[in-house]
Amino acid sequence: MLKLIIGNKAYSSWSLRGWLAVKQSGLAFEEITVPMFDETWNARTHGDEFAPSGxxxxxxxxxxxxxxxxxxxxxxxxxxxxxxxxxxxxxAARGMARSMAAEMHSSYPNLRRDLGMNVRKTFPPRDLSDEVKQEILRIFELWAQARARHGAGGPYLFGSFSAADIMFAPVATRFVTYSVPLPRFAAAYVDTILSHPWMREWIQAAQDEPWVIEQYELEDS
Structure with missing residues (x-):
């Protein structure tokens, strides 16, 4: 059986992507959640199971x-x-989906820094930096292109749920957490992602976690 080690469901965007990928595989897996940055984190991350990933x-x-x-x-x-x-x-759709997934993987540093993932919170709208606004507009542009060119077969970026949706799913949660104004097509896509049964399962589990990372709980974080 596969074994997937993830961080806090409330905060770990990369863990969400990995978890969705394993769910999408249809394979049975053991899930191990470890609280990030607690008093045992440093020791744990040097253990045999963590060592390969640093x-x-x-x-x-x-x-x-x-x-x-x-x-x-x-x-x-x-x-x-x-x-x-x-x-x-x-x-053609596959080429675009791979490119979008890779761009999400390597880009948007300002959005990641200023709008950290927290699926347990909804903050009021805030003033965003020009850099974050530009990155958000780029994401809207990609979503619009994917939907217009290849989304006719369903409500996801390329019609059916794919790796591209997996990579952008944490962004959808951030847009809700920080009350980011969304054009109609983007709001519809965010609703679609957050309504996916796996996303509902993840977000519900996050509500029940006992761990809190203060820096992600503040409105000005």
Whole structure:
């Protein structure tokens, strides 16, 4: 059986991506949640299970094979379970979906810094920096292009739920947490993502976590 080690569901955007990827695989897995940055975090991250990733989550163990980094987990499971389970069948759509997933993986540092994930909170609207606004507009642009070109088959970016949606799912939660104004098409997509049964399962589990990271609980964090 697969074993997935993740951080707090309230705060860990990368863990959410890895968890959604394993759910999408359809494979049985053991889920281990470890509270981030508590008094045992440093010691735990130097243990054998964490060492390959340098102490980062998520980490997927497939028997003796270890895969860390959310996009690597997506690709590993895609190879294992079939590409069509994670990526659009159409070649043009697949190329765009892979590019969007890679851009989400490597970009948007200002949004990540200023709008940390917290699925237990909803803050009032705030003044956003120009850099964050530009990154949000870029995300809207990508979502609009994907929906217009390849989204006719369903409500997700490329019609059916795919790795592209997995990569952008934490962004959808951030837009709700920080009351970011959304154009109609983006609001519809965010509602679609947050209504997915797996997202509801994750967010509900986050409500029951006992751990709190103060820096993500403040309106001006």
């Amino acid at each position: 102490g980062k989550v998520p980490i997927l163990w497939d028997d003796q094979t270890v895969i860390w980094d959310s996009l690597a987990i997506v690709e590993w499971l895609s190879d294992k379970c079939g590409r069509d389970r994670f990526w659009p069948k159409d070649e």
